[in-house]
Amino acid sequence: MRQRVARVAVVAVLVALALLAVPLAVVIRGYLFADERGELEREALSAAVRVSPDFAAGDPVELPTGQSEGDLGIYDTAMRRRAGTGPASADAVTRRAVAGAVAQQDTGGELVVAVPVSSAEHVIGVVRASTSTTGVWKRVLAAWGALLAAALTAFGVALLLARHQARSLAAPLEALARTSQSVADGDLTARAAACGVAEIDQVAHSHNTMVDRLTHLLQHEREFTTNASHQLRTPLAGLQLGLETALSKPGADLRGAVEEALEQSHHLNDTIDEVLSLAKAPTAPNTTAASQTAAHLLERAELRWHGPLAQDGRRLQLTLDPAVTAEPLPRRTADQILDILLDNAHRHGRGTVEVTLRDLGEALAIDVGDEGSLSLPPSTLFERGSSTGPGQGIGLALATDLAQSAGGRLNITQTHPTRFTLLLPRGE
Known part of the structure; x- marks a missing residue:
């Protein structure tokens, strides 16, 4: 009983944790990658505002210091790197940004964000910022580890609560089983105690009511047996004594002895009827x-x-x-x-x-x-x-x-x- 209750509770907790932790892990991964892309975009925009309108005419650009683990470079419309770090020739993400919109892509183990640089409503260059996905994955794995630790802690607490609940539910049923066994072994004074669980208390009350009625019936049966024995012993002894006296005494009045025995037998019959009547309705007036x-x-x-x-x-x-x-x-x-x-x-x-x-x-x-x-x-x-x-x-x-x-x-x-x-x- 205890193992079954605990097993059901553990399975329910595992299902709940799986339904909660797996989507949450996916959300954490998406959030951290999105956060890193946002950071790259902010760095690219910070670099883009430093580009002067004369960039297309060959004006040099001084880019801010980028990420220590990533690249930050600026490309002209010919898709050649003019300053910073990164591939010498623009990649596909950088080329898409020439159309005038920010471009993002995860490729080759890198996160790449390309921001167009405009002047007089014309794109004059593209700032490219990139970083390795290894650092992002480290953050993702650290968050997943914290999530796993929280899930294991919740599972441990749930396991302890499940065992406690299993004991709380099983102990009254085990006590009721012991009480029933005591009754089966002949102890009719055994009664089930209340435990505070309404359903189990109802079973215990029904059990006690059954035992009370059984005890009453057995007591009634025992009293009937003792009553019959008590009431029949003396008349039977008198009947036997009278017949033995008539047989052993020479010249005894056998007819008188038989009549006396017949009267005794009638009295015995009345005794049996009265004891039976009392056994059937011990408290009802015999009217x-x-x-x-x-x-x-x-x-x-x-x-x-x-x-x-x-x-x-x-x-x-x-x-x-x-x-x-x-x-x-x-x-x-x-x-x-x-x-x-x-x-x-x-x-x-x-x-x-x-x-x-x-x-x-x-x-x-x-x-x-x-x-x-x-x-x-x-x-x-x-x-x-x-x-x-x-x-x-x-x-x-x-x-x-x-x-x-x-x-x-x-x-x-x-x-x-x-x-x-x-x-x-x-x-x-």
């Missing part, structure tokens, strides 16, 4: 869930949790306000939240577990408490991963999500002894 009465909710909870608590020598006490016995509650959601709270009391609490259903007017309150005490700060209690024991800290976070999906709220209302309160809106 279309099937309902059950408050009395039925507590009856089902007692069937599931009386046995496990009794095995540990603990009691399950249920208190139901008669005014809300027939009040409808979201069946699957309320079952799942109540299971989580009872499992939490079973694992981390002690003593009698008490479930109370109260009427609060516009909402129903379900209190789940035990005789234990809370060791975690209430501010972190509902965060995923917070746990006071061997658990993974999933249950209360999941219960909070489930409560929100049903339009309710789960709070810790007492820490010594522990009591959680679930608030659910009353059915219309």
